[in-house]
Each structure stands twice: as C-alpha cells, then as structure tokens.
Amino acid sequence: MNAVTVLRPEQAPDAVAAQPALRECVARAVRRYLVDMDNKQAEGLFDFVMQEVEAPMLHEVMSWYGGNQSKAALALGINRATLRKKLSQYGLL
Template sequence: MNALYALRSDSPSAVATQPALREQVAVAVRRYLADLGGNTPDDLYDVVMREVETPLFAEVMRHYGGNQSRAAAALGINRATLRKKLKHYGLG
C-alpha cells in the first residue's frame, strides 16, 4: 500500500479510501491551470513548491516536536537546508 495515502488518518480503513498525495497534487494543478482561463503561468513550479513545502515542513516539525535533526532526517535533507527552508517559509 502506498505510504502517501491518508497521512493524517489514524484509521487503517481510511487509508484505502483516501486518494494518494500525487493524485491530490494532480487535481490541484489541473484546477489551477483551468482557473487561469488560457493564460500561461510563469512561476508554476515556485507556486506548487511553496504550497506543498510549507505544510510539509510544518507537519514534520510538529510530528517531531520541533526537533530539527529528526525532522531533517525524516525528510532526507540536511539540517542546514531544513533551517533555511523553515526561515524562508516563516516557520522557524
């Protein structure tokens, strides 16, 4: 089973009913592009990364009780990069 299902659910049965993260991103990007009404975005990558990274870092930091070393290890990035991202997004 995909580990990116129902990340916040405590119920094993909810795992099978929640769409995967990649599906949620695809739906959101599709909706964003449709809402542009034919206009071409010039910073779509930055918009998506900002929208995804902010809650990702916030939730991982919350999960690890603010421990940057553990959070960085879980994210697979070094602590300096995590600190830089936290500062960039106003999370730390």
C-alpha cells in the same frame, strides 16, 4: 470539508500505498489551477507549486517530530542546515 486520516509511519499498511493519494491530490490541484487560469499563460508554476507544498510539509513534519529539527531533517532526507534555512524562509522558525 474533507476528513483526513493521519497515519504514523508504523501505522501505515504500506508506504507505497500512500504515494498515489498524494500524487493525485497534487495532480488535481494543478489541473484546477490551470483551469482557473482560463487560457491565460501560466508562469512560474513550478516555483508556485513547490512553495505551496513545501511550507505546509515542513510545518507538519516539524509538528510530527515535536520541533526536533534533527529528526525532521532525517525524515525529510535533507541536512539540518538546509531544514533551518527552509524554516526561516517560510517564517516557521
């Protein structure tokens, strides 16, 4: 199991420094998925990846802000109504 260090925004030395790590995680996961497909045509990959990433992201952001939807929506850059819709969609409400 890999250990993950969680940094609050004020603890992060540079917000940009965290970006490549996230990108690389996504890139590795997509590569692995495609390899696992074993030459079968992947279909709906965009929606699949977005659902796999969006639900845990929403969960973590909501936890981070103690369930405060207004703060979470602000952090995510979406309006509160959109956040509520997405939380409901993923059964997180």
